Amino acid sequence: MNAKFLGAVGTFAVAALLAGPAAADKTKIDFWFGNSGDIAKRVQEQCERFNASQADYEVVCTSQGTYDASLQNTIAAFRAGQQPTIAQVSDAGTLDIMLSGAYYPANKLMTDMGYTVDWKDYFSGIASYYATSKGEMYSFPFNSSTALLYWNKDAFAKIGKDHAPATWEEAAADFKALKAAGYACPLGFNISRDEVWQLGEQFMAVHGEPVATKKNGYEGLDAELTFNKGKWVQFVKDLKGWYDNGEAAIKSKETGQTFVEAFANGDCQVILTSVGDHGNIGRTAKEGMNWDVAMLPVYEGTQRKSSFVGGASLWVLTGKSDAEYKGAAAFFDFIAKPEEALTWSTVTGYIPVRNSGFEYLNEQGFYGKAPYKGRELAISSLTASPADDAAPHGIRLGGLLQIRQEISNGLQAIFIKNEDVQASLDTAADRGNQILRKFEQTYSGKTLP
Amino acid sequence: MEKRATFSSTTIGLLFAAPMLVLIFVFFYWPSGQALYWAFTLEQPWGGGNTWVGLQNFRQLLMDPYYWGAISRSMVFGLGATSIAMGVALLLALFTDREMRGHKAYRSIFIWPYAIAAPALGLAFRFILAPEAGFLSLINQIWPGLWNPALDGTDAMIAVIVAFSWKYIGYNFIFFLSALQSIPRSLIEAAAMDGSGPMRRMWDIQLPLLTPTLFFLLVINITESFQDSFGIVDIMTQGGPARATELMVYKIYFDGFKGLDYSGAAAQSIILMGLVVLLTIVQFRFVERRVHYK
Numbered sequence: 001m002n003a004k005f006l007g008a009v010g011t012f013a014v015a016a017l018l019a020g021p022a023a024a025d026k027t028k029i030d031f032w033f034g035n036s037g038d039i040a041k042r043v044q045e046q047c048e049r050f051n052a053s054q055a056d057y058e059v060v061c062t063s064q065g066t067y068d069a070s071l072q073n074t075i076a077a078f079r080a081g082q083q084p085t086i087a088q089v090s091d092a093g094t095l096d097i098m099l100s101g102a103y104y105p106a107n108k109l110m111t112d113m114g115y116t117v118d119w120k121d122y123f124s125g126i127a128s129y130y131a132t133s134k135g136e137m138y139s140f141p142f143n144s145s146t147a148l149l150y151w152n153k154d155a156f157a158k159i160g161k162d163h164a165p166a167t168w169e170e171a172a173a174d175f176k177a178l179k180a181a182g183y184a185c186p187l188g189f190n191i192s193r194d195e196v197w198q199l200g201e202q203f204m205a206v207h208g209e210p211v212a213t214k215k216n217g218y219e220g221l222d223a224e225l226t227f228n229k230g231k232w233v234q235f236v237k238d239l240k241g242w243y244d245n246g247e248a249a250i251k252s253k254e255t256g257q258t259f260v261e262a263f264a265n266g267d268c269q270v271i272l273t274s275v276g277d278h279g280n281i282g283r284t285a286k287e288g289m290n291w292d293v294a295m296l297p298v299y300e301g302t303q304r305k306s307s308f309v310g311g312a313s314l315w316v317l318t319g320k321s322d323a324e325y326k327g328a329a330a331f332f333d334f335i336a337k338p339e340e341a342l343t344w345s346t347v348t349g350y351i352p353v354r355n356s357g358f359e360y361l362n363e364q365g366f367y368g369k370a371p372y373k374g375r376e377l378a379i380s381s382l383t384a385s386p387a388d389d390a391a392p393h394g395i396r397l398g399g400l401l402q403i404r405q406e407i408s409n410g411l412q413a414i415f416i417k418n419e420d421v422q423a424s425l426d427t428a429a430d431r432g433n434q435i436l437r438k439f440e441q442t443y444s445g446k447t448l449p
Numbered sequence: 450m451e452k453r454a455t456f457s458s459t460t461i462g463l464l465f466a467a468p469m470l471v472l473i474f475v476f477f478y479w480p481s482g483q484a485l486y487w488a489f490t491l492e493q494p495w496g497g498g499n500t501w502v503g504l505q506n507f508r509q510l511l512m513d514p515y516y517w518g519a520i521s522r523s524m525v526f527g528l529g530a531t532s533i534a535m536g537v538a539l540l541l542a543l544f545t546d547r548e549m550r551g552h553k554a555y556r557s558i559f560i561w562p563y564a565i566a567a568p569a570l571g572l573a574f575r576f577i578l579a580p581e582a583g584f585l586s587l588i589n590q591i592w593p594g595l596w597n598p599a600l601d602g603t604d605a606m607i608a609v610i611v612a613f614s615w616k617y618i619g620y621n622f623i624f625f626l627s628a629l630q631s632i633p634r635s636l637i638e639a640a641a642m643d644g645s646g647p648m649r650r651m652w653d654i655q656l657p658l659l660t661p662t663l664f665f666l667l668v669i670n671i672t673e674s675f676q677d678s679f680g681i682v683d684i685m686t687q688g689g690p691a692r693a694t695e696l697m698v699y700k701i702y703f704d705g706f707k708g709l710d711y712s713g714a715a716a717q718s719i720i721l722m723g724l725v726v727l728l729t730i731v732q733f734r735f736v737e738r739r740v741h742y743k
Contacts, residue, residue, distance in 0.1 A: 068707045075709075079496045096709055100495030192687055253575060254599035254686065256582025402708040405688075412691035416600050434509070438713070442491040444500060 029320075029327040030084030031061045034070030034312065035143065038280075042347045050334045057327035059086075067093070067312060068401070074317075078102055083317045085324045086331065088142060090312040092400040094130065095217075097315055098138060099443050104316040104325065105138040106332070113329035117336075121354045123379065124387030125306045129394035130313045132449040133218050139313040140332055141353040145276040146307045146378050147198035149297065153290035155183060155269040164294035171270070171297050172238065175247035178269050187248035188259035188268030189239070191411040193404050195252075198272045198296075199239070200232065200407055201308055201395060206296050206384070207231050208305040208391040212436075216392035221440040221448055223397060225432045227407070228425035231299060237421050240414055250415065263291075272296065274310055275378040278349035282371045293374040295381045305385040308394050311350065342366065351378045396448070398439030403432040487715035494709040506716035515692065516700075520724070523697040526610060527674040533614035534670055535663070538621030543651060546629040556626065559619040567616070567680025574612040575685045598686065602693025605686045609694050612681050613674060621666050628662035629655060660740040668732055675725050697721050
């Protein structure tokens with residue numbers, strides 16, 4: 001039995017060796033990513049377009065299911081010496097790979113392979129999220145999004161309004177009016193680990209409030225969390241007030257319906273979520289429902305700042321051959337084309353990452369057409385403040401996912417167990433700081449690029 | 450002359466054992482050793498090196514009140530899930546052994562849940578138990594707010610215990626049934642002729658003769674409930690609401706696989722391993738005394 005099995009394996013191995021040279025006229029490179037479902041299909045299509053566009057390289061794109069799984073598999077493969085050439089890493093994993101030395105910096109790769117990239121062409125908010133403290137790009141922004149406010153126009157018409165709230169004070173009045181008009185869920189939200197970023201990180205971004213010291217960690221691994229000391233505390237108190245008054249409701253997979261589904265069904269009238277959901281809501285919204293998007297509200301008297309970019313970027317890993325790196329560079333050059341930006345933004349809700357792509361989309365009249373109208377607000381939101389603004393342009397904290405979990409636990413204690421807002425957020429910040437210190441110690445002796 | 454090949458018994462014994470020993474080493478001792486080493490270091494996830502920190506990882510964990518919370522929740526989960534999974538399975542097996550109507554169908558159907566992967570199971574139960582859209586939402590229509598695992602920690606714990614037990618009922622059932630069927634019919638028939646009813650026969654004959662199986666399943670169920678629950682928790686509650694279902698093994702999974710804190714997760718694995726070993730020793734020391742092997 002065993003001998004037979006080994007024999008079969010041997011035969012295959014020999015066959016593979018023999019077949020090897022014949023198929024080697026194209027250089028194959030692996031690209032692992034974490035999107036699933038419809039987005040994964042769109043990534044595959046992009047890969048196929050690249051493969052059809054030239055004869056030298058073949059990119060093999062493999063979905064690993066989720067960002068976390070993709071990162072985990074990439075790390076495991078890297079440690080075993082079997083890593084893909086290109087790996088997608090989400091915002092939460094950026095710092096770990098940046099400190100690992102396991103990558104071929106994107107800017108160096110493109111120069112070495114003879115491509116000139118106009119790095120200034122990237123939207124400043126997007127570029128600075130992934131850039132080093134010196135502004136160098138080590139990875140390529142890929143699927144990019146940011147949070148927007150989605151509102152149900154029909155419901156707002158019932159309370160005599162034709163525009164979305166621009167401030168949280170206005171929003172509070174709207175929620176009250178919607179409740180009085182008989183709506184059970186004026187604001188739908190969730191406080192699980194994966195859904196606190198739009199309530200927390202994005203809130204602090206548009207208010208220009210720091211999440212942590214050292215410019216949210218960009219200037220050193222010794223940053224400390226400060227989200228428990230600013231305007232956000234007031235926002236959590238307000239949100240809790242709306243929740244207690246029945247003007248906001250928690251909607252999650254656990255309750256039976258996510259807030260995005262609840263909005264699409266017309267059950268919730270306002271939600272905050274990624275522009276990446278724009279396409280999905282457009283396809284699933286209840287027949288005849290009128291809805292639109294707006295930038296996240298800010299408190300009165302606040303100067304609006306740029307929101308943070310969400311999504312992931314593409315990293316090139318070390319330990320590959322020159323030919324494979326040439327293939328990777330060709331792939332990056334291909335997906336940076338404005339035509340690709342148009343196709344990508346049409347089939348997904350993601351936004352173009354470069355000015356040239358955005359302008360091309362505008363020229364094509366993309367943002368004027370019905371299903372895509374409103375998505376340009378994501379760009380306005382990401383570029384609300386100038387590139388050289390003093391406010392942080394992103395978050396660069398170690399163990400970000402664990403920190404989000406602590407924030408989520410703190411919020412759940414507030415909303416579900418009625419614990420004190422300030423005390424719970426202090427606990428979350430304390431525990432988050434322990435995570436940061438441990439991270440700092442893990443990478444002791446390394447400096448943030 | 451008869452040819453006889455002679456081997457030293459030690460060499461050939463080792464040769465025969467070698468493949469198995471290699472497998473055990475590669476898949477058990479090596480990873481365990483790695484985890485043990487990581488537990489005393491801070492390991493960089495991408496493999497850029499590590500620093501020796503001695504007992505720091507353990508000290509941090511054991512000084513964290515929330516970690517102790519996870520330990521006690523794991524105990525509650527383990528005891529709850531084991532009693533339900535074994536109790537229900539035993540009951541079903543006793544019924545089937547008495548050849549209730551449809552017993553043949555039960556015999557093959559009850560093992561199915563064990564074959565379902567934990568995440569798929571969690572997905573199904575999340576739907577069934579969802580307070581607003583699931584089957585149990587009917588209860589909330591009669592008594593509003595009675596059942597809400599999304600917002601009530603106790604309900605969430607009940608939900609994951611039920612989902613986990615459901616998976617192991619079938620597994621336990623098969624063992625109980627085969628043990629029951631190996632009890633000589635003559636014993637039960639003799640008791641019946643002496644005038645004892647079904648309940649008395651179960652209590653005096655079947656259960657005492659089942660004790661080796663009961664003990665075996667107790668050890669397995671407790672161990673599995675400490676180790677095999679993270680998929681269900683991850684899909685159904687993500688450890689929430691407000692840590693109510695944050696079990697030790699889920700925390701290992703989350704910190705290690707999602708948070709990339711390899712060393713913290715390794716230290717937690719060592720603690721979990723120690724706890725399971727301890728529980729097993731306790732069971733062998735105190736429960737096994739009451740087991741009657743033939």
